[in-house]
Amino acid sequence: MSTLEFSAAAKERLEWLRTRYPKEHQRALILPVLSMAQREFGWVGPEVVHFVAAQIPVPAIQVEEVATFYTMYNKQPIGRWHLQVCHNLSCSLMGAEIVLEHVEKKLGIARGETTEDGEFTLIGAECLGSCGTAPMMQVNDHYHENLSLQDVDDLLEKLRATPDQEANPADLPFGCGSGPSRALPRDGARLEAGRAVHVPHHGETPVTHEVAERPKEAAGQPVTDAWTPQGMAQ
Amino acid sequence: MSYPVVDGSRTILNFERGTESWPLASYESRFGYATAKAVLKGGKYQPAELLQEVKDSGLRGRGGAGFPTGLKWSFLPKDPEHPVILAVNADESEPGTFKDRVIMEENPHVLLEGIVLSCYAMGSNSAYIYCRGEYVPSLKRVHAAIEEAYAGGHLGKDIYGSGFDCDVTLHSGAGAYICGEETGLIESLEGKKGQPRIKPPFPAVYGAFGYPTIVNNVESIAAVTYIAAEGGQAYRAWGSDKSTGTKLFSVSGPVKRPGVYEVPIGTPFKTFLEDNCGGMLDGVGLKALIIGGSSVPVVTGETALKINMDYESCEEHGTLLGSGGVIVIGEGTCMVRSLMVMLRFYHHESCGQCTPCREGTGWIERIVTRIEHGDAEPGDIDELYRIADSMELRTICTLADAAAWPTKSFIDVFRSEFEAHIEKGCCPFGGTFPDHLNLRGGGVPQRRDDPEHAFIA
Ligand SMILES: Cc1cc2nc3c(=O)[nH]c(=O)nc-3n(C[C@H](O)[C@H](O)[C@H](O)COP(=O)(O)O)c2cc1C
Ligand code: SF4
Ligand code: FES
Numbered sequence: 001m002s003t004l005e006f007s008a009a010a011k012e013r014l015e016w017l018r019t020r021y022p023k024e025h026q027r028a029l030i031l032p033v034l035s036m037a038q039r040e041f042g043w044v045g046p047e048v049v050h051f052v053a054a055q056i057p058v059p060a061i062q063v064e065e066v067a068t069f070y071t072m073y074n075k076q077p078i079g080r081w082h083l084q085v086c087h088n089l090s091c092s093l094m095g096a097e098i099v100l101e102h103v104e105k106k107l108g109i110a111r112g113e114t115t116e117d118g119e120f121t122l123i124g125a126e127c128l129g130s131c132g133t134a135p136m137m138q139v140n141d142h143y144h145e146n147l148s149l150q151d152v153d154d155l156l157e158k159l160r161a162t163p164d165q166e167a168n169p170a171d172l173p174f175g176c177g178s179g180p181s182r183a184l185p186r187d188g189a190r191l192e193a194g195r196a197v198h199v200p201h202h203g204e205t206p207v208t209h210e211v212a213e214r215p216k217e218a219a220g221q222p223v224t225d226a227w228t229p230q231g232m233a234q
Numbered sequence: 235m236s237y238p239v240v241d242g243s244r245t246i247l248n249f250e251r252g253t254e255s256w257p258l259a260s261y262e263s264r265f266g267y268a269t270a271k272a273v274l275k276g277g278k279y280q281p282a283e284l285l286q287e288v289k290d291s292g293l294r295g296r297g298g299a300g301f302p303t304g305l306k307w308s309f310l311p312k313d314p315e316h317p318v319i320l321a322v323n324a325d326e327s328e329p330g331t332f333k334d335r336v337i338m339e340e341n342p343h344v345l346l347e348g349i350v351l352s353c354y355a356m357g358s359n360s361a362y363i364y365c366r367g368e369y370v371p372s373l374k375r376v377h378a379a380i381e382e383a384y385a386g387g388h389l390g391k392d393i394y395g396s397g398f399d400c401d402v403t404l405h406s407g408a409g410a411y412i413c414g415e416e417t418g419l420i421e422s423l424e425g426k427k428g429q430p431r432i433k434p435p436f437p438a439v440y441g442a443f444g445y446p447t448i449v450n451n452v453e454s455i456a457a458v459t460y461i462a463a464e465g466g467q468a469y470r471a472w473g474s475d476k477s478t479g480t481k482l483f484s485v486s487g488p489v490k491r492p493g494v495y496e497v498p499i500g501t502p503f504k505t506f507l508e509d510n511c512g513g514m515l516d517g518v519g520l521k522a523l524i525i526g527g528s529s530v531p532v533v534t535g536e537t538a539l540k541i542n543m544d545y546e547s548c549e550e551h552g553t554l555l556g557s558g559g560v561i562v563i564g565e566g567t568c569m570v571r572s573l574m575v576m577l578r579f580y581h582h583e584s585c586g587q588c589t590p591c592r593e594g595t596g597w598i599e600r601i602v603t604r605i606e607h608g609d610a611e612p613g614d615i616d617e618l619y620r621i622a623d624s625m626e627l628r629t630i631c632t633l634a635d636a637a638a639w640p641t642k643s644f645i646d647v648f649r650s651e652f653e654a655h656i657e658k659g660c661c662p663f664g665g666t667f668p669d670h671l672n673l674r675g676g677g678v679p680q681r682r683d684d685p686e687h688a689f690i691a
Contacts, residue, residue, distance in 0.1 A: 027424060028423060062425070066408075069427040069428065071408070073408060088528075090561050092572075094486075095667070095670070097666060126411070126579050126583070127327060129331070129332040129335050131330050131492075
């Protein structure tokens with residue numbers, strides 16, 4: 001049995017969402033509910049997929065399709081801070097590559113990797129709509145624009161010193177109930193309860209495949225075994 | 235009081251910069267919702283009359299393709315079996331484009347009023363705003379504006395006692411450029427992978443949930459507010475016969491004041507660059523220009539200075555107005571590297587349904603990458619051109635063309651640079667982009683203290 005449960009606020013939001021799409025087309029809830037689930041649970045593993053499917057309800061394969069298609073769903077746990085440096089053309093023209101290299105050197109990781117302490121995941125992102133304020137970097141929900149290398153250094157310091165609650169705001173500010181990815185709480189607290197989800201520490205490769213038991217609601221639904229996590233794929 | 239227009243042409247961004255322009259109270263002080271009231275309650279226009287005004291205005295879709303908005307609406311079936319849906323395209327992911335973001339962050343109610351009026355004209359009672367998921371500030375502002383508008387009686391059932399209902403739902407995407415394509419957007423709205431549909435049937439006949447659907451860009455719908463307030467003819471006061479009205483341009487690259495500007499369509503690029511953008515950064519020459527977002531052909535700096543920023547003039551000079559994402563490229567920039575960066579994007583964003591696109595985008599990216607890295611073979615430029623050429627017009631949506639056009643134009647216009655890479659066996663520009671902001675020297679972006687810079691909240 002799945003032990004996942006939405007918070008009261010998320011439950012309320014879900015009920016409201018049901019009324020916003022035609023009754024016969026509740027499949028439309030997949031994106032908003034997945035986003036909401038990512039906010040609640042940190043990332044989208046197989047268990048979250050089944051949980052979301054059961055909420056709507058739709059076959060789990062439909063949720064899985066969506067979860068793997070869109071880049072904002074993290075298919076494996078990521079660092080506490082998700083650093084996304086845009087390196088599309090406008091940003092590159094104004095020094096994005098310099099910023100990216102600087103962050104890589106500073107954190108000792110390449111783009112696509114997570115630091116050993118689980119603090120930072122770094123990726124090179126495509127245009128984030130901030131081209132006029134390049135170079136820029138999105139950190140969890142926030143855009144940091146017009147960056148100098150000094151700004152980057154200061155920002156990294158500040159992020160390290162910021163407590164978890166601020167890294168992972170639990171509020172659901174949007175009418176659509178959805179928003180961008182947020183990072184996993186460092187201790188994996190919300191995910192732990194009775195489930196075989198492994199939160200990576202110190203350089204371990206993330207393991208996301210060990211689902212102890214499939215939720216009953218979804219039993220019999222096809223789930224491919226090759227559910228490849230590709231959250232950080234470029 | 236009549237509809238305020240700031241600086242002679244700002245109808246959508248019609249407020250003072252740096253002020254709290256987004257709350258309902260502020261919008262109401264700018265004639266906000268007066269037009270919706272006059273139309274719905276005061277009977278200023280019947281739906282068909284408002285549709286005619288939009289047609290008369292000559293408004294062309296601001297999402298990229300430039301399709302006449304009024305004409306698109308008139309493709310809706312006359313007595314639809316199902317409810318009509320308006321899907322507002324706020325996916326804005328075209329590299330170089332960030333104008334819709336400014337509308338949503340700075341003046342979200344002008345969009346909502348435009349939605350009410352557009353829905354009225356097309357006989358719809360239900361609109362979805364499909365906003366890209368990364369745009370957190372936009373999502374927050376639009377969400378707050380929707381709540382305010384419902385509370386103020388500007389949205390919902392029986393608006394102003396007129397008997398007209400209009401429901402608006404904000405729907406967030408989750409990171410996929412292809413969901414900006416109108417049928418990709420519809421698929422995504424339905425809760426599926428954002429893979430574009432084969433057309434026909436067109437969305438106006440069979441769209442979201444199988445219902446008749448109109449997909450319009452944020453800026454197109456926001457422009458309807460002015461058109462309904464002052465009439466289609468008034469909108470034509472700006473621009474030319476075929477390109478009417480005002481347009482938002484988002485400017486990036488090494489100019490003094492990048493950001494979003496609303497100017498009369500057809501403004502000469504030279505004037506725009508000097509007056510609005512403050513010219514190029516000191517010591518940087520204008521090498522090339524991509525005027526309509528990364529999918530349109532590139533032109534040289536010399537040609538750029540001859541362009542008037544409208545549909546006809548762009549076409550005359552071998553490019554397209556597109557989404558109005560003006561990417562300014564400075565002297566010292568390697569064009570092969572620029573193309574490489576763009577193709578990485580298109581390869582990443584191909585939805586994979588069509589072979590020419592799925593394989594072609596990767597193939598041309600690999601060729602350009604090896605040219606940039608000095609590993610190319612002599613025939614590579616022609617090979618690249620041939621592949622790009624064979625990707626065009628053979629796919630379900632135009633993403634493949636959006637990758638092919640810039641590729642061909644980069645070769646057409648800057649062929650000698652591609653040749654130099656191959657001859658030298660390395661990138662003549664040292665394999666990097668120029669450091670216009672002197673970041674390597676630890677510099678601070680010289681323009682960020684300029685209050686006019688980057689018209690973004
Ligand atoms: C790959 C691709 C991406 C697109 N992205 C966007 C987008 O982000 N925003 C947008 O308004 N239109 C985008 N379009 C254009 C839409 O398909 C559609 O033409 C437009 O939203 C219609 O609105 P309009 O008539 O008001 O311009 C895109 C088209 C393609 C082929
Ligand atoms: S052209 Fe490319 S993006 Fe468009 S439908 Fe085909 S594969 Fe998908
Ligand atoms: S190119 Fe970086 S935000 Fe647009």
